Amino acid sequence: MATIRLYMAMSLDGFVCGPDDRPGQELGQGGGRLFNWLDERDGEGIDGQVYGEAMATSAVIAGRRTFELAGRWGGDHHDGVPIHILTHDPEDDAGNVHWHTSPAACASAARADAGDGAVVMVHGAAAAQALLRAGEVDEIEVHLVPVLLTAGRRLFEGIGPDRFDLEPVRRLQGHDALHLRYAVRGTSPLA
Amino acid sequence: MATIRLYMAMSLDGFVCGPDDRPGQELGQGGGRLFNWLDERDGEGIDGQVYGEAMATSAVIAGRRTFELAGRWGGDHHDGVPIHILTHDPEDDAGNVHWHTSPAACASAARADAGDGAVVMVHGAAAAQALLRAGEVDEIEVHLVPVLLTAGRRLFEGIGPDRFDLEPVRRLQGHDALHLRYAVRGTSPLA
Numbered sequence: 001m002a003t004i005r006l007y008m009a010m011s012l013d014g015f016v017c018g019p020d021d022r023p024g025q026e027l028g029q030g031g032g033r034l035f036n037w038l039d040e041r042d043g044e045g046i047d048g049q050v051y052g053e054a055m056a057t058s059a060v061i062a063g064r065r066t067f068e069l070a071g072r073w074g075g076d077h078h079d080g081v082p083i084h085i086l087t088h089d090p091e092d093d094a095g096n097v098h099w100h101t102s103p104a105a106c107a108s109a110a111r112a113d114a115g116d117g118a119v120v121m122v123h124g125a126a127a128a129q130a131l132l133r134a135g136e137v138d139e140i141e142v143h144l145v146p147v148l149l150t151a152g153r154r155l156f157e158g159i160g161p162d163r164f165d166l167e168p169v170r171r172l173q174g175h176d177a178l179h180l181r182y183a184v185r186g187t188s189p190l191a
Numbered sequence: 192m193a194t195i196r197l198y199m200a201m202s203l204d205g206f207v208c209g210p211d212d213r214p215g216q217e218l219g220q221g222g223g224r225l226f227n228w229l230d231e232r233d234g235e236g237i238d239g240q241v242y243g244e245a246m247a248t249s250a251v252i253a254g255r256r257t258f259e260l261a262g263r264w265g266g267d268h269h270d271g272v273p274i275h276i277l278t279h280d281p282e283d284d285a286g287n288v289h290w291h292t293s294p295a296a297c298a299s300a301a302r303a304d305a306g307d308g309a310v311v312m313v314h315g316a317a318a319a320q321a322l323l324r325a326g327e328v329d330e331i332e333v334h335l336v337p338v339l340l341t342a343g344r345r346l347f348e349g350i351g352p353d354r355f356d357l358e359p360v361r362r363l364q365g366h367d368a369l370h371l372r373y374a375v376r377g378t379s380p381l382a
Contacts (some may be wrong), residue, residue: 013347030382140203142203147355148350148355150352156203160342164339168364171362171369
């Protein structure tokens with residue numbers, strides 16, 4: 001089965017963009033700070049490695065908001081891989097873009113597209129939260145950025161009530177971000 | 192001048208305790224998960240080193256809530272060092288416990304107690320937030336725990352509107368927690 005892996009840059013205080021993210025200010029106010037590490041994405045170092053891995057994934061899942069703010073990636077996130085959009089307001093499938101209202105169905109279709117042993121990238125906070133709640137996130141790769149953004153959109157919100165038990169599986173210090181990968185080992189009641 | 196360093200265990204989603212922290216359930220529901228690393232505090236390894244450093248600090252700052260939930264540490268946090276409590280509702284100073292309503296005055300008194308080259312430990316989310324807003328936190332040591340707690344009290348909240356620029360200065364993987372130390376390099380407008 002394919003692995004579903006969340007890829008997101010996050011400030012130490014948990015934000016994935018600044019406040020007021022909208023068309024024309026896609027990363028929110030000051031949110032660009034979270035993406036300095038991408039300056040090194042084409043280099044030989046750690047950041048290049050991590051970016052290369054993300055761009056070697058075999059399918060993409062995102063929420064509609066992320067998809068639209070990204071200009072629908074001009075129709076191609078990378079290498080023409082299938083793009084699965086999780087939304088309450090789907091369109092008809094067209095080309096490599098598929099629409100879903102059910103997190104489980106979305107995960108299942110993306111896994112099938114990617115194939116055994118491949119990785120599906122999840123991008124965007126809303127899709128991440130919906131898939132976590134559905135128990136469909138296998139791994140989390142956070143690019144932890146040394147900044148307290150103080151405001152914006154949080155990556156992990158509304159995913160309770162059970163805790164998610166994580167196992168650290170890799171830790172790589174890049175130029176700016178610390179790339180932390182965790183395997184999701186399941187959930188446990190808080191009580 | 193003494194260094195003011197925040198020491199806190201934090202889940203990957205930013206919580207320092209579970210929901211409903213109160214007398215009788217001091218760490219909140221499920222919050223004990225954040226302190227598994229303390230099982231190794233007396234060992235020879237990384238966790239023992241980090242715990243030892245915390246217990247070698249020369250003064251402590253906390254908010255009243257933390258102080259009370261901790262049973263006032265039985266009057267001695269460690270080695271009889273001065274304890275400075277930041278609160279809107281101070282008592283009269285008594286023994287090694289000093290009360291402050293101003294974050295700046297609290298920081299100044301704790302620094303004076305600790306002395307040049309020493310470290311003042313800050314503990315508790317409210318004191319951390321008040322001191323961050325006052326520009327009085329020099330370093331942040333987060334014991335990052337591989338769990339998504341999903342609810343509780345957040346370490347970094349209400350500290351805007353400017354972002355805090357951090358510089359990673361140390362990274363140590365303990366038995367459970369990843370001990371991340373940052374120097375606070377100042378603030379910058381988000382815009």
